[in-house]
Amino acid sequence: MALWLCCAWIFILLLPGPSDGGKLLVVPMVGSHWLSMQQVVEKLSEKGHEVVVLMPEVSWQMKVAQAYTVKTYPVTQTLEELDAAFLKYVATHLQDRPFPLNVLAQYNISVEVFSTFFVQCKDLFSSKETLQYLNQSGFDAILTDPVFLCGAILANYFSLPYVFFMRGFPCNLHYEAPQSPSPLSYIPRLFTFNSDHMTFFQRVENALVSLLELEYCNGFYADAIKLSSEVLQRDVSLLDLLNSASVWLLRYDFVFEYVRPVMPNMVFIGGINCAQKKPLPKEFEAIVNASGEHGIVVFSLGSMVSEIPMKKATEIADALGSVPQTVLWRYTGEVPPNLPKNVKLVKWLPQNDLLAHPKARAFITHGGSHGVYEGICNAVPMVLMPLFGDQMDNAKRIESRGAGLMLNVLEMTSEDISTALKAVINDKRYKENIKRLSDLHLDRPIHPLDLAVHWVEFVMRHKGAPHLRPAAHDLNWIQYHSLDVIAFLLAVVLLSLFISLKCCLFCCRRCCCKKGRTRKPTKAKSH
Amino acid sequence: MALWLCCAWIFILLLPGPSDGGKLLVVPMVGSHWLSMQQVVEKLSEKGHEVVVLMPEVSWQMKVAQAYTVKTYPVTQTLEELDAAFLKYVATHLQDRPFPLNVLAQYNISVEVFSTFFVQCKDLFSSKETLQYLNQSGFDAILTDPVFLCGAILANYFSLPYVFFMRGFPCNLHYEAPQSPSPLSYIPRLFTFNSDHMTFFQRVENALVSLLELEYCNGFYADAIKLSSEVLQRDVSLLDLLNSASVWLLRYDFVFEYVRPVMPNMVFIGGINCAQKKPLPKEFEAIVNASGEHGIVVFSLGSMVSEIPMKKATEIADALGSVPQTVLWRYTGEVPPNLPKNVKLVKWLPQNDLLAHPKARAFITHGGSHGVYEGICNAVPMVLMPLFGDQMDNAKRIESRGAGLMLNVLEMTSEDISTALKAVINDKRYKENIKRLSDLHLDRPIHPLDLAVHWVEFVMRHKGAPHLRPAAHDLNWIQYHSLDVIAFLLAVVLLSLFISLKCCLFCCRRCCCKKGRTRKPTKAKSH
Numbered sequence A, B: 001m002a003l004w005l006c007c008a009w010i011f012i013l014l015l016p017g018p019s020d021g022g023k024l025l026v027v028p029m030v031g032s033h034w035l036s037m038q039q040v041v042e043k044l045s046e047k048g049h050e051v052v053v054l055m056p057e058v059s060w061q062m063k064v065a066q067a068y069t070v071k072t073y074p075v076t077q078t079l080e081e082l083d084a085a086f087l088k089y090v091a092t093h094l095q096d097r098p099f100p101l102n103v104l105a106q107y108n109i110s111v112e113v114f115s116t117f118f119v120q121c122k123d124l125f126s127s128k129e130t131l132q133y134l135n136q137s138g139f140d141a142i143l144t145d146p147v148f149l150c151g152a153i154l155a156n157y158f159s160l161p162y163v164f165f166m167r168g169f170p171c172n173l174h175y176e177a178p179q180s181p182s183p184l185s186y187i188p189r190l191f192t193f194n195s196d197h198m199t200f201f202q203r204v205e206n207a208l209v210s211l212l213e214l215e216y217c218n219g220f221y222a223d224a225i226k227l228s229s230e231v232l233q234r235d236v237s238l239l240d241l242l243n244s245a246s247v248w249l250l251r252y253d254f255v256f257e258y259v260r261p262v263m264p265n266m267v268f269i270g271g272i273n274c275a276q277k278k279p280l281p282k283e284f285e286a287i288v289n290a291s292g293e294h295g296i297v298v299f300s301l302g303s304m305v306s307e308i309p310m311k312k313a314t315e316i317a318d319a320l321g322s323v324p325q326t327v328l329w330r331y332t333g334e335v336p337p338n339l340p341k342n343v344k345l346v347k348w349l350p351q352n353d354l355l356a357h358p359k360a361r362a363f364i365t366h367g368g369s370h371g372v373y374e375g376i377c378n379a380v381p382m383v384l385m386p387l388f389g390d391q392m393d394n395a396k397r398i399e400s401r402g403a404g405l406m407l408n409v410l411e412m413t414s415e416d417i418s419t420a421l422k423a424v425i426n427d428k429r430y431k432e433n434i435k436r437l438s439d440l441h442l443d444r445p446i447h448p449l450d451l452a453v454h455w456v457e458f459v460m461r462h463k464g465a466p467h468l469r470p471a472a473h474d475l476n477w478i479q480y481h482s483l484d485v486i487a488f489l490l491a492v493v494l495l496s497l498f499i500s501l502k503c504c505l506f507c508c509r510r511c512c513c514k515k516g517r518t519r520k521p522t523k524a525k526s527h
Helices: A002-014 A031-046 A079-093 A101-126 A128-136 A150-158 A200-220 A222-232 A238-242 A282-290 A310-320 A351-355 A369-377 A391-400 A414-426 A428-442 A448-462 A483-526 B002-014 B031-046 B079-093 B101-126 B128-136 B150-158 B200-220 B222-232 B238-242 B282-290 B310-320 B351-355 B369-377 B391-400 B414-426 B428-442 B448-462 B483-526
Strands: A023-027 A050-056 A069-073 A141-144 A162-166 A247-250 A266-268 A296-300 A326-330 A343-346 A360-365 A382-384 A404-406 B023-027 B050-056 B069-073 B141-144 B162-166 B247-250 B266-268 B296-300 B326-330 B343-346 B360-365 B382-384 B404-406
Touching (some): A031 A369, A069 A128, A101 A200, A141 A150, A150 A238, A200 A238, A200 B483, A360 A414, A414 A428, B023 B150, B101 B128, B101 B200, B141 B150, B351 B360, B382 B391
Parallel strands (some): A023 A050, A050 A069, A162 A247, A247 A266, A382 A404, B050 B069, B247 B266, B296 B360, B360 B382
């Protein structure tokens, strides 16, 4: 009997914990960003919450699982239009142009691609049926990746508490909106590719970039600001849309990111995407086993980019032939004519599971945040070929920690690639450094997936997290920086000085006058 | 067989997790601060670490458990001397003096009591045997409550990584040392008793207090700075001693504390002291059960203060008689002659367990951080009678959240106490507010005790946490605030303006000259 009780107890222990059974609306970002958010959504569903994922009828990689409800809304664009916009975006980043033409071209194409995708958000707000459904559903909270802002506009529209889940905004908005100070002297702005130890001129550059940032983002998000002002029927700024987020789930940690001030409603869940580990599919298991003592190199430019220009592909193929490792390359483009025997082209690869294999020797990656964390979790040194977005900064962070080498995709030669790859495989320091980062990263009191799930549930249970809202939100710019206090104190000091001076002068004059007066009669007497 | 395996598995599950078995030196602060640190120390010992607690031969409340080793060092003071110094300290806070005499008297007595206790640290550094023992012990890290700085000096002396465990320093040092920005506009300085929503003149006061703070602490810690400069054989500032702490375990959370910027190496463990819950001893169980539907009021002015002047005690006794609840009052002084029947005087009480009882209706407390968290954990509304240290600010925080009422110990009358007590018992809003705070506080992904233990183990395993050290430590004041960058950019702007102006003037002059020249000949011709 006692033993049966034992087993019953184990069963109870293994059951998901007690749950309030809340109702959550999820507004994801299409594409690779969904990959880690999906794990949170699945876990929340498992825990008994009713989760509705809002998706455009046309989108990428939005694999649907049975665990949660999917609500789609009609959109006006076709998948081909989205594909074309994204391909043009990538192609622009692969074109070599002199400065500042490259920056301008990249800015323009970013605005263009954002506008293209934002049409889906406009479509959402045009769909009365969808809005009515959402309004009647009685959600407790919204979980959203806010890079395209649609979830944030929706949360403000329905006055629901919301949780952000993201890597970061382009213009420091993920620090500015929650009122987290960002001293320019040691916190490099995104896209400067500086580290936290900057020279004087890098600090000057950092300051100039920060001046440009808000203007840059206002241009970037002009469509979103216009739409939100329309639907919310008031003048809305970017910060207005974002600063009421209850909790920010940020997909990084300080093993990777430079240490900086943060706010109590920021929760760091870097490495959340390493949670799911599965055994390798048979075909991959066979390739890995056949690689012998040299092991394997995993090569992927991310789930969004699987083709590159033939010239680059040929150079890369050439370099890959120079190492004895078997290279698993995720590539769907035309096969390069010089493809060496040790390179296996695949249309898809189980990246995290391959990197987790003890035979993984190096990881060639574009430096997307998911890939970088899979490299860190599994302690595999990296060769980084950043293409766009935050990839350049991610690559810089890994390189600055001695855990990988970064290549310039536009300028790299076959020899550069070969040299970098050989270095990270054969120079023990790269392995040691990534192992150290990995040990630090994995030594945490709670898994990032459980942490993310906890905080979403927290916001659902308590209808937000108002106790984590800093009073700074109630101050204007002058008050926040105490400029009025400084002006007042200066005025008091100056006034005191002025009065003291006047008093002194007055006293002096009195003395002089007295002397004068006492002298005068003397003079008169002497006459 | 399967069932036996089940039970074996349960046994394995219940065993403490795997441990590296590190060696930790603990340098506690004597008195009530030790109460919560002791729980961490016991848990670390349970987990298989070798823990040595360094204690002066003479001290208060340093109950010794078998779980850890205690190493004592000889001191020159007697317990009576320490008691006398502390009694004088409390008495000074209970004397009514006009401003600014009260502030000056409190400052002077604080410096005096600090100097008295700091003699123990000097004794430690005089004990060659103790230093030799510590040097030869091969500790991995030091865990210390740094208010008296002795642990910090020791850590710097032995170049060991160190973890701080505390409520906070008097002069914002616990934010300044780890480089956490503290905007003066919404972060009230300790001892101003302001909330995070300040009027203009409160913000002016806050700015002035912040200007005084460093000077204040340099005076306060003059003895410690002198000793550390001697033992470390270099000029040492207060910040030098503190800024290399690997992790700051801070005994509060943002249910209680005002929301503000923090750093990644700050870990918030408010409520850690609520961890241990035991059934009530029989005598207390009997009193509580006999209290009937009205329930009980728990009254303690902390473990350090158990006597108060008879006049105050009489007033308090009078007020306690005005409520139908049974009052359990921790009090060791002379029994007030008017002690009502519903008041039970006790020399000690199981505070957390009494507050956890469903019959607890109110908590009369001095507002020490341990007590306040026990009130929050158990959702018991409070009447706060702050005496010294951070108690005034703690009380203000609870009052500003509508979870209690604060009384001025020096001015309160019997009627004030009675009114406040009746209000927190009978006005449902106090109970609702403390219940809301309690729900928020207890809804956490991991218990603060486990969090504290994890981070101490982390520092032991990795010999510190250098990846959590902000680059700000490598900048001087001018660089940190980007004053050099601002000066440079201003110079560039001014130089550009000057050159542009000069160019314009030059061009204008050229134009004028040309006109002048072309005119002259005309003039000449016209003549």
